[in-house]
Amino acid sequence: MGATVFFGCTFVAFGPAFSLFLLTVAGDPLRVIILVAGAFFWLVSLLLASLIWFISVHLSNREDSRLQYGLLVFGAAVSVLLQEAFRFAYFKLLKKADEGLATLSEDGQSPISLKQMAYVSGLSFGIISGVFSVINILADSIGPGIVGIHGDSPYYFITSAFLTMAVVFLHTFWGVIFFDACERRRYWALALVVASHLVTSGLTFLNPWYQASLIPIYIITISMGVWAFFTAGGSLHNVLACLSCKQEEDNRVMVYSALQVPIED
Numbered sequence: 001m002g003a004t005v006f007f008g009c010t011f012v013a014f015g016p017a018f019s020l021f022l023l024t025v026a027g028d029p030l031r032v033i034i035l036v037a038g039a040f041f042w043l044v045s046l047l048l049a050s051l052i053w054f055i056s057v058h059l060s061n062r063e064d065s066r067l068q069y070g071l072l073v074f075g076a077a078v079s080v081l082l083q084e085a086f087r088f089a090y091f092k093l094l095k096k097a098d099e100g101l102a103t104l105s106e107d108g109q110s111p112i113s114l115k116q117m118a119y120v121s122g123l124s125f126g127i128i129s130g131v132f133s134v135i136n137i138l139a140d141s142i143g144p145g146i147v148g149i150h151g152d153s154p155y156y157f158i159t160s161a162f163l164t165m166a167v168v169f170l171h172t173f174w175g176v177i178f179f180d181a182c183e184r185r186r187y188w189a190l191a192l193v194v195a196s197h198l199v200t201s202g203l204t205f206l207n208p209w210y211q212a213s214l215i216p217i218y219i220i221t222i223s224m225g226v227w228a229f230f231t232a233g234g235s236l237h238n239v240l241a242c243l244s245c246k247q248e249e250d251n252r253v254m255v256y257s258a259l260q261v262p263i264e265d
Helices: 002-025 029-058 065-104 114-141 156-184 187-206 210-231 236-244
Strands: none
Touching (some): 002 029, 065 187, 114 156
């Protein structure tokens, strides 16, 4: 039973992210490098947030439970703000790297677009965030013990898995929206990304009342997904064409070079 729960929750939490990695990232070495570097940036933000929370706890009264809960909320908020700050720093770094790649290329163009870098960096933030948020829960799911035997909710593991999957998607969508907002200087979009991240983190404090946390988080996930889709250049026409499985005719004219060697008979 423990192995079944472990593998089931693992596939729910990381199945979509692993599929996205295999289909869109693994085949391109440059995207893999961006993915690994993005995970490193997220880890640094987590380290700084952990240090701030650790110091604040040790300087406070540990016997005051209300104060400790407040410090936990404070630590979560600081972690969110640091993640977004490092996302911005990563955007600046990739922007410089993109200019360098364009300079080195023969045609003067970067081999990867800013939107692709935004997607990969967002996916890297989501994967590493999901790993750190659910790894201990997955370890406990192997056993021994049964969740809910003392009257607690038996849906703890599966709810955590679906929550992790939502967080992975959210970071991916936030990355696309955040990079586009930085490029176009849309400060209101940056504020909405940070605010939605804070709200999502705050909703997790409603657990174990899972209906009050999971449903709003998935509403935010769907909303951010639609926003990221249109930000990346998607349209309703593309969705309808994909659903109808119709391939549009290619009306482009191919121009042959005048220097092309004619085919000898």
